Amino acid sequence: MNELSDSLSGKVPKLNRLFKFQFEPAQDCYVLLFPEGMVKLNPSASEILLQVNGERTISDIIDALLTKFPDAEGLGEDVFAFFEHAEEKRWINYV
């Protein structure tokens, strides 16, 4: 385990109240909506955010995703990288 995963895996992410996460049929993807703006999410970011409920830790989320996508390679690292990015963008904060 590297430093990033050490410090993150026990944390419980939740969606920042400034953002709304929903599926947009017209865009055929999940989006994050915030005051006067929108971010389109790629399929992996969407799968990760679907697991965020303000109760699960990041390692719970990784386990859940591994069950769902047993063949995904480097999934853990991707999830940590996503949360690092998501915190920087203020999409999520930690409980």
Place this chain on the structure above:
Amino acid sequence: MSEAKHSQPGPPLWLLAELTYECPLHCPYCSNPVNLGSREQECDTDTWLRVLSEARAMGAVQLGFSGGEPLLRKDLEVLVKHASDLGFYTNLITSGIGLTEKRIAALREAGLDHIQLSFQAANADANDLIGNKRHSFEQKLKVAKLVKQYEYPMVLNFCLTAQNIDQIDDVMALSCELDGDYVELATVQYYGWAYLNRDHLLPAKAQLEAAEAKVNAFRAQQQGKSPHFIFVTPDYYEDRPKACMNGWATTFLTVTPDGSALPCHSAKILPLTFPNVKNKSIKAIWREDFSFNHFRGTDWLPSPCKTCDEKEKDFGGCRCQAYMLTGDMYKTDPVCSKSPDHSLMAQAVKNSESPSRELVYRDPKVSIPITEI
């Protein structure tokens, strides 16, 4: 043929519903048209409900309720509820005047997602002078507290002009005190009322640079903490124009109080006939209407834009600005240094150093004589 090419433009992601031109304030920088319409011509509730459904079905996702002052519409809660049920992200763009606790709670209940509160300045005297209404500052402070109390994301909007831009430190301090999530520090756009007052309102280049430096210094010591400051400069001092609303009729759709559908909220000044939602569907307006297709894409571009390698970036700039400054909506935006009319920008800056007319407040009483000039 251009019609075939434009038959499937992307959806109008952003819908701005201007519910009424009525406003309790009278700001000289108001971007509303100078000839304000009357309340009898305003769309009724059913028309708005249909507009929301049709726009959402096409893929619209961000919805702004604005005006004038949208709170003056008694059916605001009904419209917000419908929009929220449809899956819109709903933004209320308000001066805060008339936003009681009862209404804030009712709007929350209806599903309103966000409130943007506009300030005219960071202290009562200047604020009430600019908005031309007494005690409005006090009310805005109360509203800001309520907005936070009801857990809305809050965007504060300060309109920067030559008169208030030097007080930017106070503006930032107030924004922190009110705990805004985002703060827009926007220099006025010079359309409608604001254009009449441009010579008074346009900050000097040195003022802008000083203000921007202060904002940058402030941001540096914030370490990523709220509020998030957004500084919007006017393009009068630039040498490339901004893309008009992300490109004409690519993203934005404005519906005015009387039902006119516009590709940008100031487009009504242009010598084009715009469709009306009272007798045409949003789909027909967005996909087929002549005015919407007229400046779509890059086929229509004049020279020097036609052969310019930056045309995909700005599409020749703002049509309204080209029209207001040169009298011809087909010309290159004069902000561009490649435009043959670029010297008009320097002229405007020079005029602002010695304004020739009195500051005009947005007021239905004065709106009549001015439109007749």
